[in-house]
Amino acid sequence: MKHTSSLLRVTGSALIALALLAPLGPSQAAPGGAAARVVLASEPRSLDPTIDTIKTSLVITHTILEALVLNKPDGGFQPHLAESWQAVDPLRWRVKLRRGVQFHNGEPFNADAVAYTVDAFLKTRGEARGWFSFVSGTQKVDPFTIDFVLSEANSNFPATLAFLYVFPPRYHAQAAAEFGTRPVGTGPYRFVEWTRGNQMRVAANPTYWGAKRPAIGEIQFRWAPDASARTALAATGEVDIAQNIPPAQIERIERSGVARIETARSLRRAFIRMNLGNGPTTDVRVRRAMNHAVDVDTIIRVLFRGRAYGRVAGFIYPGFEGYQGDKLQPYKYDPDLAKRLLAEAGYPNGFEITFWHTIGRYALDKESVEAIQGQLERVGVRARLQGMEAGAYFSRISSERVPGMNFAASAPLFMTPMYHPLIEFRNKLPYAYGANDVTTQFVKEAIAETNPAKRLRRLQNLERYIFEKHVPWIWLWDYQDIYAASNRINWKARSDEFLSFEDVSFR
Amino acid sequence: MLAYISRRLLLSIVVLGGVTVIVSGALLLSGDPVALILSEGLATREQREELRRELGLDKPFVYQYLDFARGAVQGDMGRSLRYNRSVSAIVGERVEPTLQLSGTAMLLAIVVAVPVGILSAARPNTWMDCAGRALAFFGQSVPLFWLGIMLVLVFSVELRWFPSAGRLQANSLVLPAVTLGLLPMARIARVLRASLLEVLGADYCRTAWSKGLSERRVLVQHAVRNALLPVVTIMGLQFGALLGGAVVTETIFAWPGLGFLSVQAIGARDVPLLRGVVTLVAFLSVLTNLAVDVLYAVLDPRIRYA
Numbered sequence: 001m002k003h004t005s006s007l008l009r010v011t012g013s014a015l016i017a018l019a020l021l022a023p024l025g026p027s028q029a030a031p032g033g034a035a036a037r038v039v040l041a042s043e044p045r046s047l048d049p050t051i052d053t054i055k056t057s058l059v060i061t062h063t064i065l066e067a068l069v070l071n072k073p074d075g076g077f078q079p080h081l082a083e084s085w086q087a088v089d090p091l092r093w094r095v096k097l098r099r100g101v102q103f104h105n106g107e108p109f110n111a112d113a114v115a116y117t118v119d120a121f122l123k124t125r126g127e128a129r130g131w132f133s134f135v136s137g138t139q140k141v142d143p144f145t146i147d148f149v150l151s152e153a154n155s156n157f158p159a160t161l162a163f164l165y166v167f168p169p170r171y172h173a174q175a176a177a178e179f180g181t182r183p184v185g186t187g188p189y190r191f192v193e194w195t196r197g198n199q200m201r202v203a204a205n206p207t208y209w210g211a212k213r214p215a216i217g218e219i220q221f222r223w224a225p226d227a228s229a230r231t232a233l234a235a236t237g238e239v240d241i242a243q244n245i246p247p248a249q250i251e252r253i254e255r256s257g258v259a260r261i262e263t264a265r266s267l268r269r270a271f272i273r274m275n276l277g278n279g280p281t282t283d284v285r286v287r288r289a290m291n292h293a294v295d296v297d298t299i300i301r302v303l304f305r306g307r308a309y310g311r312v313a314g315f316i317y318p319g320f321e322g323y324q325g326d327k328l329q330p331y332k333y334d335p336d337l338a339k340r341l342l343a344e345a346g347y348p349n350g351f352e353i354t355f356w357h358t359i360g361r362y363a364l365d366k367e368s369v370e371a372i373q374g375q376l377e378r379v380g381v382r383a384r385l386q387g388m389e390a391g392a393y394f395s396r397i398s399s400e401r402v403p404g405m406n407f408a409a410s411a412p413l414f415m416t417p418m419y420h421p422l423i424e425f426r427n428k429l430p431y432a433y434g435a436n437d438v439t440t441q442f443v444k445e446a447i448a449e450t451n452p453a454k455r456l457r458r459l460q461n462l463e464r465y466i467f468e469k470h471v472p473w474i475w476l477w478d479y480q481d482i483y484a485a486s487n488r489i490n491w492k493a494r495s496d497e498f499l500s501f502e503d504v505s506f507r
Numbered sequence: 508m509l510a511y512i513s514r515r516l517l518l519s520i521v522v523l524g525g526v527t528v529i530v531s532g533a534l535l536l537s538g539d540p541v542a543l544i545l546s547e548g549l550a551t552r553e554q555r556e557e558l559r560r561e562l563g564l565d566k567p568f569v570y571q572y573l574d575f576a577r578g579a580v581q582g583d584m585g586r587s588l589r590y591n592r593s594v595s596a597i598v599g600e601r602v603e604p605t606l607q608l609s610g611t612a613m614l615l616a617i618v619v620a621v622p623v624g625i626l627s628a629a630r631p632n633t634w635m636d637c638a639g640r641a642l643a644f645f646g647q648s649v650p651l652f653w654l655g656i657m658l659v660l661v662f663s664v665e666l667r668w669f670p671s672a673g674r675l676q677a678n679s680l681v682l683p684a685v686t687l688g689l690l691p692m693a694r695i696a697r698v699l700r701a702s703l704l705e706v707l708g709a710d711y712c713r714t715a716w717s718k719g720l721s722e723r724r725v726l727v728q729h730a731v732r733n734a735l736l737p738v739v740t741i742m743g744l745q746f747g748a749l750l751g752g753a754v755v756t757e758t759i760f761a762w763p764g765l766g767f768l769s770v771q772a773i774g775a776r777d778v779p780l781l782r783g784v785v786t787l788v789a790f791l792s793v794l795t796n797l798a799v800d801v802l803y804a805v806l807d808p809r810i811r812y813a
Contacts, residue, residue: 043771048591177592197601225761225767232671238672389537
């Protein structure tokens with residue numbers, strides 16, 4: 001038995017050696033409570049907002065770079081680096097800029113910086129391509145006034161400025177592709193360091209121009225694509241804010257004693273697009289029947305454990321200008337009515353239909369689609385599911401009009417009731433399954449209308465037409481964003497997936 | 508020997524060529540990167556076509572691949588579609604964490620598996636053997652993702668001994684390395700036990716016993732050395748598997764390595780980036796296999812490569 005103990009000794013010493021071998025990672029910065037630690041679902045690819053426009057990336061970009069207008073937590077927007085704007089004529093908007101603002105590197109913020117930035121957005125090969133395609137260029141009026149010259153009238157213009165993050169011209173030109181790895185802006189935080197995959201740190205900008213000084217000294221961002229890892233990080237108190245907690249993990253956070261759940265009604269709206277060009281769904285009675293056949297309340301209660309909002313109607317969100325509230329009554333679950341409508345349309349025994357959807361892109365997407373499939377079955381509609389990974393899905397449904405119906409869960413980028421109409425109801429656009437000549441004309445007129453009150457009325461008319469007469473979608477629900485927040489901070493979630501760091505404070 | 512090594516290295520170019528063809532083809536068949544880059548829906552069809560042209564995605568597959576191959580031969584792996592940075596730079600940042608993780612996991616596996624395997628074989632059908640076999644059985648059957656989550660629940664959430672994810676502290680390495688190391692540990696222990704049992708029954712071991720040698724000398728000098736050949740083979744194979752297992756482990760523990768990166772690259776249909784990662788991993792596997800073959804010759808003087 002002698003060799004047994006010697007083997008144990010060898011094993012033991014090897015394990016100790018192994019522990020010593022473990023090299024030191026970067027040390028944990030900011031001792032004490034000065035830093036807020038945040039875990040997001042994915043790491044930015046770039047902090048250049050022309051290249052990476054994913055919300056989880058913009059959450060960080062937004063602390064460093066600032067745009068001309070600022071979106072408010074519950075919809076709408078307010079002046080920011082722009083003080084005011086006004087349409088000189090339908091194709092020319094004059095924007096007055098804030099004075100006395102400096103970039104972190106000392107470059108001045110002025111009309112030249114804005115002109116440079118617009119040019120960068122127009123020329124980009126990145127994801128922001130197309131965002132400003134209605135702008136043909138800019139003209140400097142004086143150092144703090146700039147004209148945007150549009151190629152087509154666009155009343156939506158001020159809302160789009162929320163994503164025109166302004167670059168410091170000299171530094172951006174010199175850094176080129178590397179700007180995204182060490183950005184410079186005018187924001188409340190300056191970039192400190194980014195160790196790839198590990199963490200990114202930003203520190204309070206002591207000379208920030210805003211009335212509200214940064215409330216915390218430093219923010220540390222890290223990333224965990226796996227939801228159980230984010231939950232564990234929050235439940236152990238290793239982070240202060242964790243994004244995107246699945247409903248099933250809520251209890252773990254609540255039992256942890258160190259963190260709590262914070263939620264917000266998301267602007268991400270789930271709906272199903274139907275093909276208006278071929279198959280049974282060309283008949284509006286069929287499309288109505290589909291709406292009456294889906295029991296959204298049960299799906300929310302059972303599948304989402306109550307953590308979704310519905311049933312929704314129309315496309316203008318509560319809190320946005322023009323929201324019509326009770327004037328649009330959501331479709332009621334009524335399988336008998338659905339069957340009658342199907343019989344009227346000539347399908348007393350139902351039909352078969354293809355149902356395209358993502359797997360794993362949105363919360364419970366596959367499960368939701370399967371529940372809907374089961375409900376449709378009850379009125380005789382037999383849906384064949386075509387589930388795909390997001391990459392394959394988007395390329396498939398946007399490169400052709402796929403037959404049947406397809407699942408969508410999209411959130412507006414710009415805080416304007418125009419957002420969905422722009423993408424979904426203008427002919428020829430890749431996702432515009434619901435467009436016809438009427439909707440296209442409506443949207444065109446609403447875009448061109450510069451009088452805000454008249455524009456809203458046009459939009460509301462469009463919404464009523466789409467919801468009541470045209471019925472291109474099956475309306476479903478709005479999601480809930482679920483976060484974990486540590487008990488040592490005060491913080492509230494907002495509806496647009498950004499994180500409000502200006503209101504964070506330590507308890 | 509040198510001639511043999513250089514021939515093997517030349518052959519590895521063929522392997523890498525095959526690997527990159529398969530990766531590029533599979534990714535292109537499964538979805539269009541442009542639809543993902545411009546998924547917001549504000550870009551028109553014309554803008555999509557334009558981007559496709561600029562990225563070279565409008566060319567036939569063969570031309571796209573030849574473009575890549577031309578660059579790769581000169582050491583240029585191209586530019587990532589999504590990061591807008593050079594693939595070599597992005598991949599370079601992720602090599603060290605992965606090598607650190609899989610190296611530690613392998614070391615851990617060997618350090619545990621070798622004594623367990625030897626004890627199991629030296630004392631067959633005792634409680635030690637049973638325990639060793641149970642450990643091997645557990646290690647081979649437990650799924651990585653489940654083990655990782657359980658370790659986090661016990662050692663991070665409940666006991667607070669180790670961080671649950673990330674790579675910010677030195678002890679962040681422990682849980683992912685244990686998770687990743689368990690499977691190779693089980694395999695090595697099993698193979699070592701089996702091969703030792705076989706060797707211990709061989710004539711030369713009986714001779715060694717009958718000469719009156721101590722158990723330790725019989726085991727260490729006669730049996731283990733001869734039992735090592737299959738073990739070294741399995742170690743080489745396991746190293747390749749480790750790099751694969753790193754995809755799951757790195758995702759669970761948010762470990763910033765190649766596995767983590769490749770999951771993101773696949774999600775974005777970033778062909779150049781994924782091709783870079785896979786080429787590197789394939790190259791590492793080829794090198795490991797070569798090292799194993801060379802080790803054979805060192806361990807067994809009868810093996811000679813001409």
